[in-house]
Amino acid sequence: MNLSDTIIAPATAVGEGGIAVVRISGPRALDSLKKYFRPTTHNIKFSSQRLYHGTLVDQDEQHIDEIMAVYMSAPHTYTCDDVVEIHCHGSQQVVKSILNLYFDYGLRLADAGEFTYRAFANGRLDLSQAEAVARLIHAKTDSSRKLALSQVEGQLSRCIDDFTERLRKIQILVEAWIDFPEEELPREDLEHIERTVSSVIEEINTLIDTFNSGKVLADGASILLVGRPNAGKSSLLNKLLGEERAIVTDIPGTTRDLLEEGITLAGVPVRLVDTAGLRQSDDPVEMEGVKRAIDKIGHADLVLLLIDGSKEVDDQDIYSYRSCETAPTFVVETKSDLEKIADLSFVTHPLYSISIKTGEGLDELKEAIGEYLLGDYIAANESVMLSEQRHYDSLVSTLKNLQNVLIALCEGQSLEFIAFDIRDSLQYLGQISGETTTDSVLSGIFSQFCIGK
Template identity: 40%
Template structure:
């Protein structure tokens, strides 16, 4: 039972059109009633809930009006937190917002911890832990696709999948329990083939969720992408073309880019954190050499490497060294300057990089850019996920729990195939059940819950 009342500013700090002070808890309406003065001196309770009411916030002890506001109250349990909730819409300046919050705190509320409103929604059973985590993903979404996925999770897409799997496991555990504890009763025991069938279904459902996790992580956090190549092959021109703006300086002088340039963009709903690097080559210029070293650091951390080569010149030693670097990396190779006479043939390059996608482009003539986007989309979705799907595992914590669940069910399956005693099999199945419960919060540790909500912003 949560018996205290919390308050916080629910809008972003700084100057704006309005600010919202949010109050939740058993004293929320009493606090509003004690500081809110309507035009006709009526109590806020004289007005219907969920209706914005015009009035003033008044510090009655000082007989001072703090601001002209609109206020609304909402009664439990039909609120975000399932508690009595109040929202005060005041002018969006720092002074009125701070003064009203301080008055609310003096009247008996305490300052909310980060994410405490959503935490109360979870603790009061309005949402589960996976849905609560989707709230912060909604706020931090970088693309429409990321927002749609987070909204789907907030509405329970992941939670429903987990519940379906746990229901199958629970039924299996119930049958196992009967078979272990009531062997002398005239009750039909579950057979090894039945166990095998149930557990194979669970294994497949967990696998389907895990298959979406890599794509989901990219949609949530972005694809770390680095553009590499020797100087003057068109790396900065490519960045400008993808951004559709002149972000990087482009000249015919090799070594123009001496440091990395970082930008964010969206390609068909996929967020990219893209880095244009200094050209990788041996140089006596100390500043350029430092840029080359930074380029190598970003290359080592990248999820996707885009190698740009100049098709109008023969491959150099530097080109070949970079080609060797990307052999075991997720990479796209671009043959640029195809508007000029070509010295590098795609088929010859493909022999050096048999497992890499090679795209012929001309940034000057804007040729091949759509093909680059299509290849990135294909890489991210991996062929087994539809681009229009919104059911993804985007959270690393969820992925880790699913991996533990998959390991437990795999060990249980092996025990079934060996027809080991039921009580040994039960342990593995129960571990799987608990691991999945961590995702929705049914079996998660309190310390993990606190850590999750500590990442939220104040007022949410």
């Protein structure tokens, strides 16, 4: 990306609407506005952060649209460059005409994520904040919005900065003593290094422990409904969705393929997956459905194993149970409104009883699902949370190097080894903030953004 170019892109989504916004950023932003904007009030002097009404015209002074325009002067803008926004009618033809007008004037269409990349390159955001901008745009629930917004506002960044500052002070201390090999590091300095590193390790472990809940909040969870035929899987799916999405009959084997639907459950975007009944069958189509269901079990965030409580447990129930033994599983005893016949004393997973017909037990099941998926978040929803795999991997690597520092201190190893591990720790922390991130990683991150952001 050439950061000296003046770039342009629509900032609003493609489609018709009341208003569309076209954003311009770069050194020619204000000149670009003045070139084709005819304000209602003549001879105005543009002030920053003020809206102006007028008409946008083309090279022949033909009207393109009646608009509101705002000029924002650097560095107090999203990109820290001069920015202009053109608020026009939400017609895609109007937006296209405005873009073509400024392409002819020499402006360049922004690359994916280029506005946010400029905010990062100009120091307004660090890399973790920039990534959170994309998370905020794609947030599907209020919980995921709050998590992304906390990271945009710098909650994670401040935590990483704190780790970095403390470790850099230790690095300076260690490297200063390396320059005096004839002298030993004083005992009080060794103890200070150990205390600081141990404290950072403890805080990083706490942060790492939030990753599963944070990822579920940001990306959603996959919940698999399994069990023998006619255990109530499709009925439960329909009940949770609030609509008749899956076909429900008394005929075993009605559901033969995976049926996937999205809902919000306990504030989490959830993919509910209804599966074929788990049983042995001579029907090749049904057996393919069973195979797909079993394959999915190992990848689900949570499995709901349904067992009909009004019938005796049979080989199909045992087969289903064994298929889920190593997966995170809730056993759901269905048809609690009927006489209980099933003996579920063999169950070691959490067990819940429900009735699709009366709704009994459904609220308790939903609450249990929420607590399982968001345990860390519910316990401390104001704390910093991880949601990016990249951040998690970097912190795990940081942790390993800091643990090596403690080992080196314990064994009385050379200060050079300690300094080496601290430098590596800072390198990994820098990958989160963007200080040490490679260009290829940066390109991969910003390529996932939309053009106008």
